[in-house]
Amino acid sequence: MKKLKIPEATIIRLSVYSRYFTELVRKGIITLSSNDIAKGVGVNPAQVRKDLAFFGDFGTKGVGYNLQDLQQNILKILSLDADWDVALVGLGNLGLALSSYKGFRERGFIIKNIFDNDLSKIGTLINDVEVLPVSRLIEVVKQNKVQIGIISVPSDFAQEIADMLVQGGIQAILNFAPVVINVPPEIKLRNVDLAGNMELLAYNAS
Amino acid sequence: MKKLKIPEATIIRLSVYSRYFTELVRKGIITLSSNDIAKGVGVNPAQVRKDLAFFGDFGTKGVGYNLQDLQQNILKILSLDADWDVALVGLGNLGLALSSYKGFRERGFIIKNIFDNDLSKIGTLINDVEVLPVSRLIEVVKQNKVQIGIISVPSDFAQEIADMLVQGGIQAILNFAPVVINVPPEIKLRNVDLAGNMELLAYNAS
Numbered sequence: 001m002k003k004l005k006i007p008e009a010t011i012i013r014l015s016v017y018s019r020y021f022t023e024l025v026r027k028g029i030i031t032l033s034s035n036d037i038a039k040g041v042g043v044n045p046a047q048v049r050k051d052l053a054f055f056g057d058f059g060t061k062g063v064g065y066n067l068q069d070l071q072q073n074i075l076k077i078l079s080l081d082a083d084w085d086v087a088l089v090g091l092g093n094l095g096l097a098l099s100s101y102k103g104f105r106e107r108g109f110i111i112k113n114i115f116d117n118d119l120s121k122i123g124t125l126i127n128d129v130e131v132l133p134v135s136r137l138i139e140v141v142k143q144n145k146v147q148i149g150i151i152s153v154p155s156d157f158a159q160e161i162a163d164m165l166v167q168g169g170i171q172a173i174l175n176f177a178p179v180v181i182n183v184p185p186e187i188k189l190r191n192v193d194l195a196g197n198m199e200l201l202a203y204n205a206s
Numbered sequence: 207m208k209k210l211k212i213p214e215a216t217i218i219r220l221s222v223y224s225r226y227f228t229e230l231v232r233k234g235i236i237t238l239s240s241n242d243i244a245k246g247v248g249v250n251p252a253q254v255r256k257d258l259a260f261f262g263d264f265g266t267k268g269v270g271y272n273l274q275d276l277q278q279n280i281l282k283i284l285s286l287d288a289d290w291d292v293a294l295v296g297l298g299n300l301g302l303a304l305s306s307y308k309g310f311r312e313r314g315f316i317i318k319n320i321f322d323n324d325l326s327k328i329g330t331l332i333n334d335v336e337v338l339p340v341s342r343l344i345e346v347v348k349q350n351k352v353q354i355g356i357i358s359v360p361s362d363f364a365q366e367i368a369d370m371l372v373q374g375g376i377q378a379i380l381n382f383a384p385v386v387i388n389v390p391p392e393i394k395l396r397n398v399d400l401a402g403n404m405e406l407l408a409y410n411a412s
Contacts (some may be wrong), residue, residue, distance in 0.1 A: 042386030071247035079412035097303035103401035180248030206285035
């Protein structure tokens with residue numbers, strides 16, 4: 001399935017649909033129409049149909065989509081049909097918030113290792129995960145075959161941590177430090193620049 | 207200046223350059239070249255020159271850019287030459303991290319009001335800001351002429367909070383709830399979907 005060339009915007013919407021479906025499954029919903037989906041997530045019905053049509057025809061005319069089938073298919077497309085192991089580096093306020101962010105856990109992103117250099121944090125437990133010193137990062141990440149690293153350290157240390165994660169054999173990095181980091185081309189990288197988002201918003205609003 | 211049509215990617219890079227300059231000003235740097243900037247933020251020098259050339263010629267050949275001048279000009283372009291008043295709604299783990307996020311304060315985004323409905327939080331002080339009940343949001347935001355709202359409430363409440371912020375006269379919203387919210391066209395909206403970023407990363411890595 002993965003080899004389809006799917007636009008990034010579609011993937012993001014699939015991810016939104018799919019999280020909405022989780023909610024509906026909880027409520028006991030069995031089938032739904034593209035109009036229901038559209039209304040639930042705030043995009044137009046034609047867009048929903050177009051997005052879902054990318055992957056063949058999941059729906060039955062007049063009946064709509066079987067929610068469970070649709071959800072299973074989308075999770076498979078998104079490679080979320082199995083859990084991902086995540087290491088978080090940097091346990092400041094943001095790191096702490098991310099370490100217990102339900103939106104990650106619910107979607108199968110399991111924070112298995114947490115690293116920080118603050119002596120008052122090392123050895124403490126965050127959601128049953130022991131905080132380890134950064135000096136052990138490469139070894140532990142390699143041993144546990146961790147797939148994704150989250151960087152929430154100050155900017156000055158972000159590149160160094162990225163290098164360590166890469167050495168540890170990580171496949172992907174989600175970087176919250178507001179600085180450009182460089183990784184080898186085979187490593188997937190996404191930057192979430194909080195202040196940058198705010199500044200772009202202010203620029204557009206002014 | 208604002209009426210120039212500047213691509214979003216350029217604005218984001220200017221924001222990155224400018225935060226790097228703040229660091230350099232602290233270190234007492236007076237002038238720097240496009241190569242220095244490029245090296246400091248991890249983009250290529252040609253890109254830096256192209257970005258800065260958008261706004262006329264700030265540099266002097268052979269001498270480079272005067273850091274202070276360049277910084278002032280960029281802050282003006284980004285509409286960051288004056289502070290922005292911000293209201294934060296939703297004081298969960300993420301809201302708490304955002305409420306004391308240095309990256310906002312340093313760039314002139316001042317959280318002036320915080321709202322939550324948790325009785326154990328209402329009345330407490332977060333960085334000298336009193337947490338108020340959501341029932342007072344419209345009134346307080348209107349009275350204080352707050353310009354930007356941050357939404358960090360659970361998805362189910364995000365639209366309702368957005369509506370209240372709009373009623374309070376806000377100009378822009380930074381939404382962290384992983385749900386599509388609808389606002390009138392004159393309101394600027396940016397969504398920061400943390401799990402969505404993670405899912406896109408996983409999709410690309412798989």
